[in-house]
Amino acid sequence: MSAFSYRTVQFVPDPYSGARVPVAALVSDGEAVRVVRSAQLPGAQCLGGPRRAALVRMVMEALHDVSGFDRLPHSVGARAILDGAREVPVSDLDAAERWVRDHILPNPEKVGREEPASTRAPNRATLGRRFLESCGVSEYVHATFRPESDFGGRLTRLSAYGEISHWVAGSDSLLLMEPIVPRRAQFREDVREITRVFGSYRFALGESTPEANLARFAAYLLPGGSDEQKADVVARLPAAHFVVDTENDVQRRDFIALVRDLGRTAERQQRVDAES
Amino acid sequence: MSLFPQRLHRVHQVTEYDFVPVQNGHRARYVIDEHGKKWVRKLEEDTGFQGLLAEAIVTLLGRHIGAPVPDGGIQVGVVGSQAWLSALVEDAIHWSPARRYHLLNPTEAGAMLALDAILLNDDRHSGNILLVPDPDEAHLRLHAIDGGNALVGWVGDYLAWPADEIPRIENQARGLPLDALREGAATAARVASEIDRVLLREFVGEGCGFAREPDVDPLTDAIEARCRGAVDLSSRYLDALGALK
Numbered sequence: 001m002s003a004f005s006y007r008t009v010q011f012v013p014d015p016y017s018g019a020r021v022p023v024a025a026l027v028s029d030g031e032a033v034r035v036v037r038s039a040q041l042p043g044a045q046c047l048g049g050p051r052r053a054a055l056v057r058m059v060m061e062a063l064h065d066v067s068g069f070d071r072l073p074h075s076v077g078a079r080a081i082l083d084g085a086r087e088v089p090v091s092d093l094d095a096a097e098r099w100v101r102d103h104i105l106p107n108p109e110k111v112g113r114e115e116p117a118s119t120r121a122p123n124r125a126t127l128g129r130r131f132l133e134s135c136g137v138s139e140y141v142h143a144t145f146r147p148e149s150d151f152g153g154r155l156t157r158l159s160a161y162g163e164i165s166h167w168v169a170g171s172d173s174l175l176l177m178e179p180i181v182p183r184r185a186q187f188r189e190d191v192r193e194i195t196r197v198f199g200s201y202r203f204a205l206g207e208s209t210p211e212a213n214l215a216r217f218a219a220y221l222l223p224g225g226s227d228e229q230k231a232d233v234v235a236r237l238p239a240a241h242f243v244v245d246t247e248n249d250v251q252r253r254d255f256i257a258l259v260r261d262l263g264r265t266a267e268r269q270q271r272v273d274a275e276s
Numbered sequence: 277m278s279l280f281p282q283r284l285h286r287v288h289q290v291t292e293y294d295f296v297p298v299q300n301g302h303r304a305r306y307v308i309d310e311h312g313k314k315w316v317r318k319l320e321e322d323t324g325f326q327g328l329l330a331e332a333i334v335t336l337l338g339r340h341i342g343a344p345v346p347d348g349g350i351q352v353g354v355v356g357s358q359a360w361l362s363a364l365v366e367d368a369i370h371w372s373p374a375r376r377y378h379l380l381n382p383t384e385a386g387a388m389l390a391l392d393a394i395l396l397n398d399d400r401h402s403g404n405i406l407l408v409p410d411p412d413e414a415h416l417r418l419h420a421i422d423g424g425n426a427l428v429g430w431v432g433d434y435l436a437w438p439a440d441e442i443p444r445i446e447n448q449a450r451g452l453p454l455d456a457l458r459e460g461a462a463t464a465a466r467v468a469s470e471i472d473r474v475l476l477r478e479f480v481g482e483g484c485g486f487a488r489e490p491d492v493d494p495l496t497d498a499i500e501a502r503c504r505g506a507v508d509l510s511s512r513y514l515d516a517l518g519a520l521k
Contacts, residue, residue: 015306016293016314051367054409058369061413074402077370078297122414130414131377134456183374223451224374246377 004029004088004096006036008104009063009072011056011080013047021047023056025100026082028069029093035063036097038105055079057121061183064224124190125165128179131222131246132166135256140263141166145176155211161200170262171269174215176201177259180233182225191236194219198239220244220255280481283336285349287361290317298403306364307351314364315349316421320357323424325487330429331360332483333499334395340471340479341464343391344384344419350486358486365419371405373451378407378416382453386460388420389452393513394468394502396427396437398444405449428499431491439501442513445520454518461514465506476500 006027010020025036037060044053059080065073072080088096101107122130125143132138142150145167147158151174166177178194181187198217205212219240221230225247234243244255290307296316307317320328335348347363379385392400399422407416427434427443473496480496489495502509 012297015296016308018294049367050411051409054412055367055369058409058413061374062369062372075370075372077368077403077406079369081297122412126414127378134377134379134382134453136456222374223376247373 004090004093005069005085006088006096006100006104007069007085008083009059009080010083011042011047011059012078013052015078020081021056022105023060023080024063025104026066026069027088027093027096027100029096032093033066033069034093034097035066036100036105037063039101040106040108054121061224064183124179124181124184127181127222128165128177128220131179131220132259135252137256137259137263140168140259140266141177142168145174155205155215158201158204161204162197164197164201168259168262169266171265173213173262175218175259175262176215177218177220180219180221180225182221182223182229187229191233195236195239198237202239216241218242218244218255218258220246223247280478280485283479283482284332284486285313285347285361287313287315287349287351288353290315290351292317307361309349309361314366315361316364317351318360318362318424320359323360325489326429326431327424328358328360328429329431329483329487329489330395330397330426331362331424332486333428333479334391334397334423334426335362336479336482337395337468337471337476337499338388338391338420338423340475341387341391341467342384342460343387343464344381344417345388345391345423346419346421360424362421365406365408365421368406368408368419371402371407371418371449371452375407375413375416376451376453378414379453379456380410380415380417382456383460383463385418385420385452386457386462387464388418389457389514389517390461390464390468390506390510391420392426393442393465393510394499394506395423396434396443397423397425398427398447399425400448402449428495429487431489431495435494435498439498440505440509442509442516445513445516448517448520450520452517454514458511458514461510462507465510468503468506471500471503473500476503 006025008022009024011023013019021042023038027034027036041056044050047053059076062073062075072082088099090096090099132141145164147155164176168175180190217240219237230245237243244251246252287309289310293306296304303322304316304318307315335345338345346365349361351359351361404422406419406421410417477496481492484492
């Protein structure tokens with residue numbers, strides 16, 4: 001009898017129709033548990049609409065919190081259930097993972113991609129914007145800093161290094177901000193890209209030029225990250241003046257206060273300019 | 277025949293589906309009524325009459341003060357047992373702190389906490405807070421479900437609880453964005469503090485009639501006292517929740 005077993009994670013689109021859709025599996029050797037994610041998720045039309053497609057993505061994200069073979073994370077609620085355990089006829093956990101991925105979960109390479117994804121998850125900038133909205137400071141925040149046109153074009157020479165997701169202008173300074181979403185599959189790529197852009201900007205601005213003090217750089221970590229991820233971001237982003245853990249009350253409040261104060265100085269300056 | 281207006285739905289016939297696959301201590305089941313409306317049903321034999329009373333008052337007062345509680349109903353004529361019906365919140369997932377900055381309705385979410393403070397609901401764990409994408413995971417609408425363990429259903433215990441004391445907090449959901457919810461809680465508490473006693477008595481009377489609880493006036497008095505002090509009560513309750521780890 002094999003020591004390896006799996007349990008399929010079935011998404012429940014609608015509790016009344018009885019429909020079940022396999023989206024992942026748990027694989028175990030009796031001690032360790034791994035989550036095997038389906039390479040293909042059902043589209044919105046198949047599930048019954050874009051809200052249900054969003055629910056599938058949320059269930060997949062919640063699987064980061066799997067801690068055992070006998071139950072799904074609590075946050076999944078009634079949206080997904082675990083099938084009974086079945087044996088996997090292999091000799092190690094890596095092989096068990098491959099076996100389940102190849103033979104149990106939907107595999108687009110085998111059946112062909114017939115249905116393109118009709119909904120996409122919100123992007124990193126959108127998730128960051130929602131955080132700023134919920135903290136009541138989005139009125140001060142602009143989307144997508146483009147050096148050649150924003151901030152009066154004063155930083156045009158940075159345009160070769162790319163754009164930044166959000167920015168706040170003060171009366172004579174700038175806060176450039178990038179959100180980081182720890183639970184995104186592209187987390188590592190995101191951090192690399194932000195490191196590159198921040199680093200490039202700061203290099204180009206130099207240390208002792210007039211522009212060096214114009215801009216400050218902030219990366220803010222949205223909720224859901226492990227301690228290791230947070231430490232990793234801090235280590236990889238020396239180019240950021242601030243790395244904010246939004247789950248830390250003090251850091252979050254200080255960051256929001258900074259955004260608000262900066263935005264208000266710009267408003268005051270605009271009023272002064274208008275009156276003079 | 278009831279002396280009190282009927283604000284809760286009355287349902288006579290349902291079609292049964294699976295049990296709700298979550299651990300909640302009560303065997304809730306998906307049902308559809310004769311008009312095609314979808315509900316989650318809890319039988320009195322599982323909740324006790326106290327649970328039914330709590331659900332009814334939580335629903336009626338909750339909707340009055342703007343809390344995001346689902347429609348409520350009563351399945352009548354169930355042989356040997358009555359049943360509470362809670363309108364299905366479709367396409368929902370449970371609360372997670374990782375989602376705290378995606379709420380579309382923080383005002384209503386705050387009202388939920390004011391309601392819990394007034395009716396002594398110490399069971400607002402993450403499984404009793406639902407999130408519905410509108411239209412996606414960055415935009416979530418919060419719903420408050422399962423008021424069946426609010427102490428208001430246990431009339432003697434509710435009457436004995438000091439009118440200015442907040443509920444226990446150990447079981448409550450972590451990670452709620454309390455700063456964003458505070459204004460909504462205060463607004464709802466003000467609405468509660470100004471509630472007309474006649475109206476409140478109608479809510480209590482309808483719930484008591486359903487649950488066969490005779491102490492309508494003592495219970496109305498006790499709820500009214502907490503409503504009048506709701507602004508301070510909910511503020512202190514949120515302070516206590518803020519200290520939770």
